[in-house]
Amino acid sequence: MGSQTNDHHQLHAVFFPFMAQGHVIPTIHMAKLFASNGSKVTIILSTSYFIPLLSKSIENYTSMIDIINIKFPAAEVGLPEGVDNPHAVANPSGDMIQKYFRGCRQLGPQLEQILDQIRPDCLVADMFFPWANDVAAKFGIPTLLFHGTCCFALCASTSVFLHEPHKKVSSDSEHFFIPDFPDKIEITRSKLPEFVRYDNGSELTKVFKAMREVESRCYGVLINSFYELEQGYADHYRKVLGRKAWQIGPLFLTEPNNKMVDSNNQHECLKWLNSKKPNSVIYVSFGSLASFNDEQLMEIATGLEASGHQFIWVVKKEKVKGVEEEWLPEGFEERMKERGLIIRGWAPQVPILEHEAVGGFVTHCGWNSTLESVCAGVPMVTWPVAAEQFYNEKLSEAIRNAVSKIMEGEEAEEMRSRVKSVGEIGRNAIKEGGSSMLDLHVLFHDLRSARH
Numbered sequence: 048m049g050s051q052t053n054d055h056h057q058l059h060a061v062f063f064p065f066m067a068q069g070h071v072i073p074t075i076h077m078a079k080l081f082a083s084n085g086s087k088v089t090i091i092l093s094t095s096y097f098i099p100l101l102s103k104s105i106e107n108y109t110s111m112i113d114i115i116n117i118k119f120p121a122a123e124v125g126l127p128e129g130v131d132n133p134h135a136v137a138n139p140s141g142d143m144i145q146k147y148f149r150g151c152r153q154l155g156p157q158l159e160q161i162l163d164q165i166r167p168d169c170l171v172a173d174m175f176f177p178w179a180n181d182v183a184a185k186f187g188i189p190t191l192l193f194h195g196t197c198c199f200a201l202c203a204s205t206s207v208f209l210h211e212p213h214k215k216v217s218s219d220s221e222h223f224f225i226p227d228f229p230d231k232i233e234i235t236r237s238k239l240p241e242f243v244r245y246d247n248g249s250e251l252t253k254v255f256k257a258m259r260e261v262e263s264r265c266y267g268v269l270i271n272s273f274y275e276l277e278q279g280y281a282d283h284y285r286k287v288l289g290r291k292a293w294q295i296g297p298l299f300l301t302e303p304n305n306k307m308v309d310s311n312n313q314h315e316c317l318k319w320l321n322s323k324k325p326n327s328v329i330y331v332s333f334g335s336l337a338s339f340n341d342e343q344l345m346e347i348a349t350g351l352e353a354s355g356h357q358f359i360w361v362v363k364k365e366k367v368k369g370v371e372e373e374w375l376p377e378g379f380e381e382r383m384k385e386r387g388l389i390i391r392g393w394a395p396q397v398p399i400l401e402h403e404a405v406g407g408f409v410t411h412c413g414w415n416s417t418l419e420s421v422c423a424g425v426p427m428v429t430w431p432v433a434a435e436q437f438y439n440e441k442l443s444e445a446i447r448n449a450v451s452k453i454m455e456g457e458e459a460e461e462m463r464s465r466v467k468s469v470g471e472i473g474r475n476a477i478k479e480g481g482s483s484m485l486d487l488h489v490l491f492h493d494l495r496s497a498r499h
């Protein structure tokens with residue numbers, strides 16, 4: 048009787064995302080997934096920067112999803128007014144980002160007030176806010192951490208955290224294996240994030256240490272991935288590392304099919320792609336945060352021109368009228384007029400990857416991009432830049448091998464008749480009855496049971 052009553056209780060989940068595109072986008076998808084499965088949702092934003100994106104994304108969900116905009120203490124940590132999100136920080140490795148993270152730690156009292164008022168059934172807190180677990184615990188509210196990345200990267204970074212293999216090598220370039228790991232994966236210290244490599248007491252080092260510690264004692268972890276993609280690592284994460292986790296992705300596939308977009312409303316680049324042959328264009332983009340200096344951009348431009356291939360290249364730079372662009376070889380745009388398209392600012396990445404003219408993706412291996420590419424069946428050229436992207440690159444290699452196994456060789460025919468691609472398995476995972484939807488239902492059941 049008791050559990051039946053529980054199963055009808057409407058859940059209320061509060062989402063508290065880190066204010067960067069790579070975290071906000073999957074959080075919006077997750078919030079909509081929760082809402083369309085009957086949960087009430089509140090999203091806390093610590094900047095107004097994302098209000099337009101969020102409001103538009105949830106316009107059909109307004110009765111189910113509330114937004115609360117809290118104030119980021121910019122002035123209190125010595126940041127100019129308005130610098131309240133990582134995209135507003137000019138140099139991500141400089142002093143401002145340290146201040147930004149210090150400001151994040153001061154959001155506690157505002158979170159506490161909201162949780163006290165709403166008393167939700169769970170808090171989904173971004174990994175950058177590990178302290179949120181203790182705030183929620185004051186009210187007996189279970190906290191689910193959201194890292195934004197895959198099981199593979201979580202297992203790798205946990206192993207490096209626990210065993211510190213990088214402290215046992217004599218140079219940044221000496222190879223070592225990730226210890227206590229399902230596969231033999233070789234890496235070097237130079238590929239670890241700086242804050243892990245040097246343990247330098249920076250704000251990021253503190254956050255990552257706290258996050259690893261909280262991960263083992265919070266209610267559990269939500270993962271934007273699907274079981275079939277990285278079965279060995281999903282099992283390792285749960286059974287060997289002992290983490291409670293639910294894989295509920297690929298979250299972006301919960302959005303309506305992008306191919307259905309009204310052709311009159313199509314972005315220019317999609318119209319351009321319509322005029323190209325299948326698999327003839329390479330898409331080049333490094334996510335929402337990576338920044339390159341003019342010399343690096345010049346190298347990329349030169350490489351693209353020399354490749355002889357058609358391309359779409361996303362560059363996070365505005366064109367200033369009448370100002371000579373230092374980062375492009377002279378006459379580049381004129382020469383590339385027919386062959387290449389530079390998108391300045393924001394590109395419609397998912398529809399681009401899903402377009403049949405796109406045959407390859409040069410990516411920094413942000414997890415969202417990796418997953419989007421895998422699901423679109425687009426091969427990747429990997430160019431990791433920061434964070435856990437070097438781990439994602441290793442999983443990308445494993446995926447590439449898995450895709451080859453599906454596409455080539457003796458077993459191929461039989462396997463192809465069962466599954467067309469890894470992407471199709473992903474699409475099935477988020478359909479009713481698929482592995483991710485089952486995990487979501489298990490989570491909802493667990494949360495209802497956790498109510499006292």
Ligand SMILES: O=c1ccn([C@@H]2O[C@H](COP(=O)(O)OP(=O)(O)O[C@H]3O[C@H](CO)[C@@H](O)[C@H](O)[C@H]3O)[C@@H](O)[C@H]2O)c(=O)[nH]1
Binds near residue numbers: 072397
């Ligand atoms: O012009 C653009 C640029 C990006 N995107 C989208 O923005 C997201 C970018 O996410 P991701 O590929 O994960 O890259 P980052 O923005 O760099 O993500 C950060 O967050 C990820 C999730 O935690 C981590 O895996 C990365 O290392 C970290 O840099 C993806 O959904 C893209 O489709 C666009 O739609 N248009």
